[in-house]
Amino acid sequence: MVSLDSRSIRIINAILNANGVVSTSDVAETLGISTKMVRYRLDKVAACLAEHEIRLHKEFGVGLWLEGDGQAFNNLGVYLQEIHGYELILNPTQRLQILLFTLLQEDFPIIAKKLEIRLAISRSTLFSDLDRAALWLANYQIDLIRKPGFGIQLGGGEVQKRQALVNLIIDHIQPDNLMYALFGGSQNISPSNPTFISIASSPIVIFLNSLQTSLSYQMLTRIEDKVKIQFSDHSTMLLILHLCIMIVRIAQDNNIDDSVENIDMLSKHEYFSPVLEEIKWLGHEINLPISLEETIQIFSLLLNMETYQISSDEVTNNLGNMHIFDTITQSLLEVDALIGNPHLSENNQVVHELALIFEPFIDRLHLNTNLQNPLLEEFIAQKPDLYNAAEIIGNKLAKRTGKDIPREEIGYIGMCLYTAVKKVGSYPKTRILVICPMGAITSHLLAERLQSEFPDLEIVDIMSVRKFLANPNIEADAIISTEAHLPVQTYLPVFHVHPLLTAEDVRQIKIWLLEKESQPKEGGVQLTK
Secondary structure, three states, X not given: OOOOOHXXXXXXXXXXXXXXXXXXXXHHHHHOOOHHHHHHHHHHHHHHXXXXXXXXXXXXXXXXXXXXXXXXXXXXXXXXXXXXXXXXXXXXXXXXXXXXXXXXXXOOOEOHHHHHXXXXXXXXXXXXXXXXXXXXXXXXXXXXXXXXXXXXXXXXXXXXXXXXXXXXXXXXOOHHHHHHHHOOOOOOOXXXXXXXXXXXXXXXXXXXXXXXXXXXXXXXXXXXHHHOEEEOHHHHXXXXXXXXHHHHHHHOOOOOOXXXXXXXXXXXXXXXXXXXXXXXHHHHHHOOOOOHHHHHHHHHHHXXXXXXXXXXXXXXXXXXXXXXXXXXXXXXXXXXXXXXXXXXXXXXXXXXXXXXXXXXXXXXXXXOOOOOOOOHHHHHHHOHHHHHHHHHHHHHHHHHHOOOOOHHHHHHHHHHHHHHXXXXXXXXXXXXXXXXXXXXXXXXXXXXXXXXXXXXXXXXXXXXXXXXXXXXXXXXOEEEEOOOXXXXXXXXXXXXXXXXXXXXXXXXXXXXXXXXXXXXXXXXXXXXX
16 A cells, blocks of 8 residues: 555645646646645655556646546545545654565565555665564564565565564554454454554555454354363464464465474374364365365464363363372472462362363473463562472473473463462452453453452453453443453443552552442442443
8 A cells, every 4th residue: 555645645636626637737836836746746646546446647748637437536535535634654663564564465576666655755765664674574584685676575484474464463453452353343443443543554454354354263263162162362363363364375375385393293182173174164165275284383373372271071071081180189289388378289179270271281281382471570570489389380290291391381380379379268249350361370360369459359250352242241340351441331440450460450449449338339230331
């Protein structure tokens, strides 16, 4: 998409308003600028019009005129109305975004002149932006190739290009808005909505609106039903983007042909058959063949995502067969004194809840995959005793599995211990709904931190954003969420908090509780209008 400044837009409008042939001098006089300024922008104007299937004719001694069908002119009018009022001179960050997106979408060399017109910049500025783009792409092992007379092209693997494209989208669109749009919420992705996204992101917005998000989401929910898990909100968002981009790239004959590591081990995983079945279903729906290499790539990504384990008799039997209950009981007994003698090993409910979290953790160890843990350093600093206890449990698991336990996984074990230690038995008075898209462990960590600070709170449910969208009418007195914005309007107080509940978070909730205690008691309140 060609980026226009306000003067170029005025030139287009002046030519449109002429309703026929108009000279550059007449356009200049109408706009109060020089003919040189008009001529300087005509290439950019022509490129923009061409994107809308309208041709700008320029004939010496005659003037300027436009050619196109009625629908093309209508579409151009809508576009000009949408961008009215935006500042269309891009800043360096916005230029880099569009430049990277353009390069990642192109399979053939692009000449520099085309990029200059698209970004509305000079040759020297383009070369400076390309230097910055090369540094960004290097993080994904992608080379930016520049050859005189050849053009500009990317060199690198298909997997790396897809990952770069996913990260570019996530980095430049607000995660909560992107999440709601991908999950089928009320927020639509629109370049004309300034509260949602800047005009600089509109090429990405147009790309997103063309993706098979509904089919990809449907496939993931079918997998969840079959294997009795639920992906966290963030994991769902990532997987939808990866699936959609896979579809686009396969349609463009850009397939993953690399040999896949651990293919024998992965294919023996209990989730592999149902995932393979659903990917075949997706291929049938889109009428595209999805290769084994593509399937293994998606399956590997899926195993790296954080999930909520859904309890069932089958899952309980699996946990028993894997001796996870025994391992957890022995581990809790060993660290009991270190974490304040809470006697967790004697609490069957706690042991069962920890086992549900540890089962996918054991799977990741066997497959040599591990999660990212963005809260690790903060947790270690705040709860060193629990982290030390988690290391002891990790060493026990390492001996049992023959696998080294990464620090990120140790951190999650510590967070599991924290939630278990902080369980309280007092009957709560105030009903709270917790909404957190960051995964099961982080969600329960926040819930237990809340109950530690506020023993009179009843956590009526701990929801992902997806679950909340599906059922927003749960009765509660307030919502506590790690999301800054919720997709459904509510009369209830909503507190945006850090997952580890900062001092300021605690202060805000205490103020509300004091105010609530001073008010007359009322019946149950529903979340939405």
